[in-house]
Structures are given as structure tokens and as C-alpha cells.
Amino acid sequence: MKIIKCKINIKKTKISAFVKNTPKSFLQKLKKFGMGDKYKSLFVDYNKAKKLTFIFALDEKNLTIKSIDQNLKIWHGLFNEEKLNLMQKQSSKNENLYNTNSSFSFSEGGMSATVLYRYIITLSSTNGGIKITSEVFIASPHQVNEDPNFEHCDTYEISMDCIENKEEDLTYTSGIDQKYLKKIKNKINMKKAIAILNKAPKKNKKMFSRQIMQYTEDFQNGGQFDLVKVAKNLNEISYEFLNDNNSHTWIKQFQIYFNQFRHLYKIHHSIEEEPFEKIIEIMKIDREKVLKIYNE
Numbered sequence: 001m002k003i004i005k006c007k008i009n010i011k012k013t014k015i016s017a018f019v020k021n022t023p024k025s026f027l028q029k030l031k032k033f034g035m036g037d038k039y040k041s042l043f044v045d046y047n048k049a050k051k052l053t054f055i056f057a058l059d060e061k062n063l064t065i066k067s068i069d070q071n072l073k074i075w076h077g078l079f080n081e082e083k084l085n086l087m088q089k090q091s092s093k094n095e096n097l098y099n100t101n102s103s104f105s106f107s108e109g110g111m112s113a114t115v116l117y118r119y120i121i122t123l124s125s126t127n128g129g130i131k132i133t134s135e136v137f138i139a140s141p142h143q144v145n146e147d148p149n150f151e152h153c154d155t156y157e158i159s160m161d162c163i164e165n166k167e168e169d170l171t172y173t174s175g176i177d178q179k180y181l182k183k184i185k186n187k188i189n190m191k192k193a194i195a196i197l198n199k200a201p202k203k204n205k206k207m208f209s210r211q212i213m214q215y216t217e218d219f220q221n222g223g224q225f226d227l228v229k230v231a232k233n234l235n236e237i238s239y240e241f242l243n244d245n246n247s248h249t250w251i252k253q254f255q256i257y258f259n260q261f262r263h264l265y266k267i268h269h270s271i272e273e274e275p276f277e278k279i280i281e282i283m284k285i286d287r288e289k290v291l292k293i294y295n296e
Helices: 024-032 178-185 187-198 208-218 227-243 248-269 276-283 287-295
Strands: 002-008 054-059 064-067 097-108 113-124 130-139 151-167
Touching (some): 097 208, 178 187, 178 248, 187 248, 208 227, 248 287, 276 287
Antiparallel strands (some): 002 054, 054 064, 130 151
16 A cells, blocks of 8 residues: 655646636625625635645555545545546556546535536656646536536646655554544543434534535544544534435535544544444434435
8 A cells, every 4th residue: 555645736736716707696696695706616725735745545456545634635636535547558667647536516505506526636656746627617506406507617726746655554543643643532532522422413503504614614624533523513414414305415414424433433442343333322313314325
């Protein structure tokens, strides 16, 4: 397994804090909700991101790659373990080139719109780093359960230079800073998290789009390793997940936070076995409904 560390190349990266060519109907709703006359892109925090180190696990035998650091994944589009394609014509004896595609979509519920980010990712097995092309599309107006009519609005180019490339074993703590590991291992933090999840799910009273924005922001810059914060958000999301009519958005949010708490639970207890049943027991929620979304 190759563990690759990268940093954003400032000179080659071309992004914008705001999405160009945003549909007029969408901009009108932004103004209506007092959110200004421009729509922020996912890359608005570029000044923070260019200082970060991104860490990836490249498995050339099984042709897969995944992000293993605590940084926000929107900067490269590797949200899950992705299957790679070997670019044979472009590769050489000393360097293999790979590519893959991914996407990320979310609903701007209060504004009746859906936003889609589509990623094209190319990477080198040696020191060539990673090149990411991210295209943003917006469907506005768009109601849930309707087919979206996406408009292409903007394109961004992000370049990452490889600063370290090593062969080493991958563990479930790979890519996590020691400062986060210490907090995850803290018994008091886990006790507080369990106490939150033991209680009946609590509804978040914020409007839908504000909730999703909050959960997205909380799942970055180390927040995804905060046991108490993850438990609190999982508790709120499980309320919507259990009471909503199988909304794709709530299913996705539930999976993100449920999977993360499973991950943190394993790290805290230093176990390899899957704690799925244990967490269901802690949360006292419908086991069959949770199993259904993982079996579909």
C-alpha cells in the first residue's frame, strides 16, 4: 500500500470562491433569503486548504484509492474508496498514471434547487501528484423526487504536488493526527457521546438547508473526530432519518455520521471487529431500517 501525501500547488490551481453563471432563478432566491447576490462555491475556504496536507492510500494491486486524512474531501472528490483506471498509453516503466471520476450532490431545500459537483481525478503513482477537474452544475428550480435539469455553471482546476510517497501498512488510524487520536481515546468524551446517543433522537429546529450546511461544516477541520459533536449530530439526523419519507438527503447524512461514529468507536476501543450491532443497541433505533439502506 502506498501512502501519498500532497499539498495544493498554488500556481497551477484555478478556483473561485463564487460559482459563475449561476441560474437567475437561483440568484433571486439567494437575495430573498438574505444570502447576497452571489452563490459561494465549495472552495470558498481556499486560504485554509492551501496550507493543508492531504493523505491518500493508493492500492495499485486492487486499483483503488481513498482519502485517509481529516480534511474536507471536496478539494479532491475522493469521498469514498474509488476504483482506478490505469492509463496505459500515458504510463511509463517508472510511473503509472491513473484516473477516476466521482460526484457530490446536495439539495438547497429552502431554495428548491439541487447542486452537483462532478470530479475528474488523475494521479501519478510516483511524484507527479494529483490533478482534479471539478465541474459544478445547478438545477433550479428543482423539487425533490423530480428529475433535475442541470445547467453547467463553472469549472475549477485543482493541482496537488506529492510531498511524500511511502510503502507502508494501512491501519484504521492512518492519516489521523495525534491531537485527534488523543481526544478520540479520551474516556470522558466517549462517555458523553454514548449518553447523547442513549437519549431519544432530538430534532434540530433550524430550516432544512441550514441544517445540512451545519452538518457539512461540522464534518471538517477535525470536527469529524470530535466524539461529542459527531454523536450530537447523529442523534439529530437520526430523528429526521426515522421520521422522514426516505429522503435521499437524510439517508446520506445518516450514513455519513453513523459510519463515522462506527469508525471512532473502533479507534477508541482499539478493535478490528465491526461495532454495527453495538451502536444500534446504544442508539435504540430501528435495526431493520438501518440495515435496509446498507443492503440497497
